[in-house]
Ligand SMILES: Cc1cc2nc3c(=O)[nH]c(=O)nc-3n(C[C@H](O)[C@H](O)[C@H](O)COP(=O)(O)OP(=O)(O)OC[C@H]3O[C@@H](n4cnc5c(N)ncnc54)[C@H](O)[C@@H]3O)c2cc1C
């Protein structure tokens with residue numbers, strides 16, 4: 001049987017938790033990483049198994065093991081779903097601390113700063129987790145333990161220097177492509193709904209519907225990581241592809257870990273004014289706040305929005 | 317370990333659908349059981365043709381192949397005891413057809429149970445076997461394990477909802493089994509042979525399933541009992557009376573105390589509680605069933621009997637049962653809730669005695685065991701809470717489990733009601749099925765002469781489950 005390694009001094013306190021996790025897998029259906037890649041080894045349970053493997057010495061520390069523990073958006077959907085009260089993200093954070101001390105580092109989902117940084121320091125102020133600092137001679141430095149991967153820095157960076165290396169389908173380019181794909185392949189398409197991963201969207205999680213059932217779909221839900229990341233270009237993109245409307249779903253006030261909902265509110269308000277100025281009914285861009293887990297409310301909001309769009313008709 | 321022709325596998329499924337990194341392999345070496353073993357590669361086929369090609373290669377090269385759905389099996393069914401290729405079937409996740417006129421649906425094996433139900437709901441239909449793990453369990457895994465759940469007392473297990481399927485055999489041949497009709501008497505029911513085969517006979521690549529209408533009315537009730545015997549007698553009388561519950565669940569005092577301790581629910585700490593439910597399209601019919609069950613509970617000294625149609629009230633009644641799982645995990649930081657001897661079935665009349673026996677054995681070996689389950693279908697669950705670091709606790713668990721199964725068989729019960737055999741329950745399974753094991757191995761040999769599909773499971777599993785694989789816990793020596 002196994003020998004525990006002493007090198008994981010932060011992770012060590014979770015030894016009991018790692019045994020108490022019953023490995024039921026209830027944590028993985030909603031994880032955006034798993035949903036994107038479909039690999040179980042990207043799911044939260046896999047990270048717990050990795051942490052156990054590292055702590056027990058069954059698995060040696062390696063780039064790929066570190067990569068698994070560094071890849072997480074800290075949306076905490078897994079914790080809400082856990083059957084056994086495991087504080088998954090706290091385990092990941094401690095594992096990250098140990099791995100960093102051993103010389104492993106990201107990139108995971110955490111942001112990194114590239115060469116073309118203009119040193120404007122906007123991202124420092126925008127980061128809700130104080131993960132960014134400016135160091136003389138090194139420029140902008142990201143603390144991978146503090147960074148929670150919300151990606152707000154990426155959207156505020158005017159030079160395109162802040163990046164998430166592994167975005168698991170949540171970066172602007174991917175989302176724009178998926179919005180365009182839905183709008184152009186469905187004659188019935190009317191709306192794009194951007195939802196943060198907290199929204200427990202009412203769609204199927206890990207399976208696909210028969211083609212006959214999706215042919216007449218009027219809206220597509222696209223999961224971004226945080227409402228705070230939704231910027232102008234992305235929100236307007238569906239309109240270019242003849243969308244009748246765009247909906248943004250974020251957490252209720254005070255409920256967002258990154259205060260991204262407040263940013264989203266400002267952005268949407270601002271864009272509604274823009275729409276008005278070009279004589280497009282601002283009703284076509286809606287923001288709704290959905291309490292975590294309330295799929296029914298979310299579906300009702302979408303249905304109301306689509307009904308409203310049906311009254312408004314296409315944009316002429 | 318044999319060398320695997322990774323290039324050949326890559327050519328079959330594509331670069332994006334194969335994993336060979338040790339950390340990925342380590343992860344895919346576990347499921348929800350106590351076991352762990354390393355596979356040699358993980359391959360994710362997207363089409364039937366790819367499954368066929370992988371099996372042709374593996375059959376030629378004599379490499380084990382283990383199908384994997386959600387990896388929520390509780391007895392090590394997907395743990396690769398002899399290494400080999402894990403076939404991650406979650407890549408085949410399409411619902412192919414919902415045919416309302418002919419009342420069936422066709423799905424790929426990686427479709428998740430909850431997703432199928434979400435897709436059926438707008439049509440007023442549901443797929444009833446629904447295990448508690450329905451949020452991650454796949455149809456392939458449910459078929460291979462003959463999964464069932466709280467409503468199986470009325471609607472049956474997976475076996476009852478499978479009309480037909482397409483299966484890839486170990487030599488790569490594709491066969492169509494069963495039919496798309498409600499009844500079929502055209503020879504051997506080979507599709508039913510696949511049900512419960514735990515991935516040892518063929519890889520299910522498509523299933524044709526029946527579904528039923530979602531009932532208009534649901535009413536749930538609860539009754540408390542001061543002795544386990546009274547609760548057990550009530551279960552037996554309800555089932556014998558011809559009542560048709562859509563759920564009949566028992567929770568014992570250890571379970572109630574665990575829920576109170578960890579969740580502060582303030583449930584009355586009685587010897588046992590029964591939760592019963594009836595459903596239907598006509599309210600009077602549901603009333604009739606509920607009243608029948610209430611009267612029987614009363615007759616057997618049930619107390620605080622109460623039932624409601626209100627969804628909020630129903631949630632409240634079910635909360636204790638629903639909270640049981642997390643409550644057991646959180647029971648004590650030093651005790652892990654392990655899936656061992658966790659789903660035997662006994663005749664209704666033995667339900668109470670079985671629960672009593674579990675308590676007696678737990679006391680004897682100084683471990684915590686609770687008794688609860690889908691008593692309406694004869695299924696009794698237990699969890700063993702133990703300090704998994706202590707070797708002596710594993711020894712105690714081993715002895716306790718042997719005694720539990722000895723009792724189960726002595727009253728004509730069966731080793732597994734719903735979670736399957738895999739590795740953890742092989743010992744009792746082999747004793748229970750001693751006279752048919754030879755037949756079983758003849759079937760296995762005929763279908764899989766090279767023994768490549770999930771070898772080392774069921775009748776081939778090592779007798780001693782503790783040493784069958786590495787345990788997935790750190791155990792002090
Ligand atoms: C918390 C929890 C609660 C549970 N509750 C219940 C319950 O109420 N009722 C119940 O019955 N079970 C329950 N289970 C056990 C388990 O979830 C079920 O048996 C489920 O059916 C397994 O499905 P899976 O997709 O996870 O299969 P896996 O665990 O991935 O595989 C199980 C078996 O199926 C085989 N298999 C998978 N896909 C295929 C395929 N396409 N072709 C051939 N063989 C295949 C595998 O080789 C393996 O032998 C529970 C498990 C957990 C963790």
Ligand code: SF4
Pocket residue numbers: 030031032033043044071072073074075076077078079088089
């Ligand atoms: S916090 Fe979110 S991203 Fe991270 S593992 Fe959990 S579900 Fe996945």
Ligand code: SF4
Pocket residue numbers: 020021022023024025026027028044045048081082083084085086088
């Ligand atoms: S839901 Fe919780 S107990 Fe289950 S596998 Fe995930 S972390 Fe472990």
